Amino acid sequence: MKHILSLSRYMVIIAVIGTFAAAASLFIYGGVLTVQEIIETVQTGYASSKGGKALMLGFIEIADIFLLGTVMYIISVGLYELFIDDNIQVPEWLGIHTLDDLKEKLVGVIVVVMSVIFLGHVIKWHGETEIIYYGAAIAFVVAALTYFTGQRRKKEVKNQE
Numbered sequence: 001m002k003h004i005l006s007l008s009r010y011m012v013i014i015a016v017i018g019t020f021a022a023a024a025s026l027f028i029y030g031g032v033l034t035v036q037e038i039i040e041t042v043q044t045g046y047a048s049s050k051g052g053k054a055l056m057l058g059f060i061e062i063a064d065i066f067l068l069g070t071v072m073y074i075i076s077v078g079l080y081e082l083f084i085d086d087n088i089q090v091p092e093w094l095g096i097h098t099l100d101d102l103k104e105k106l107v108g109v110i111v112v113v114m115s116v117i118f119l120g121h122v123i124k125w126h127g128e129t130e131i132i133y134y135g136a137a138i139a140f141v142v143a144a145l146t147y148f149t150g151q152r153r154k155k156e157v158k159n160q161e
Contacts, residue, residue, distance in 0.1 A: 012083040019076035026069030033062050053123060060120045067113045074109060078102035100152060107145045114138050 037058045044051070078096040081088060086097060096102045118138050125131050 009083045012079050016076050016080045016084070019072045019079070023069045023072035023076060026065055026072060030062050030065040030069060033065065034059075037062065057120060057123045060116060060123065064113065064116050064120065067109065067116060071106065071109050071113065074105050075102070078105065104149055104152070107149050111142050111145060114141065 037055070041051075041055055074094070077088075077090060077094060078101070081090075081096045082099065082102065094105070096105065115138075118135060121131060121134060
């Protein structure tokens with residue numbers, strides 16, 4: 001039974017492959033959208049502040065796709081490091097040795113993704129809704145995530161003393 005449970009950790013490879021495929025798909029899709037956005041802008045040949053705002057919004061939405069791809073990639077690498085092989089070569093900042101490391105990396109990227117999404121809504125906003133509620137909701141989530149990460153760090157410092 002011990003041997004079976006030991007080998008069962010390799011089932012995580014399904015999640016690793018799935019999240020890696022999702023990341024690759026999002027990166028490719030974002031790249032295609034970037035090229036399309038540039039081609040459409042050049043073909044139009046018309047420059048205006050309204051067009052600039054639309055272009056900026058398009059690229060912000062594309063950045064959101066790339067950020068979600070990054071989240072999927074970090075999950076893929078993190079799960080691989082946690083369950084399969086902790087010695088793969090990745091940049092030091094991407095080194096994940098505990099589940100808490102993975103959570104911390106994800107929290108950071110999630111905050112950035114939410115900020116980019118909010119920025120997109122601000123650019124699209126024409127005063128027809130109360131955007132402050134949307135911003136406040138994002139701020140509460142960011143505050144909760146920051147508190148969550150801060151509490152974990154305090155606990156680590158306390159345990160080291």
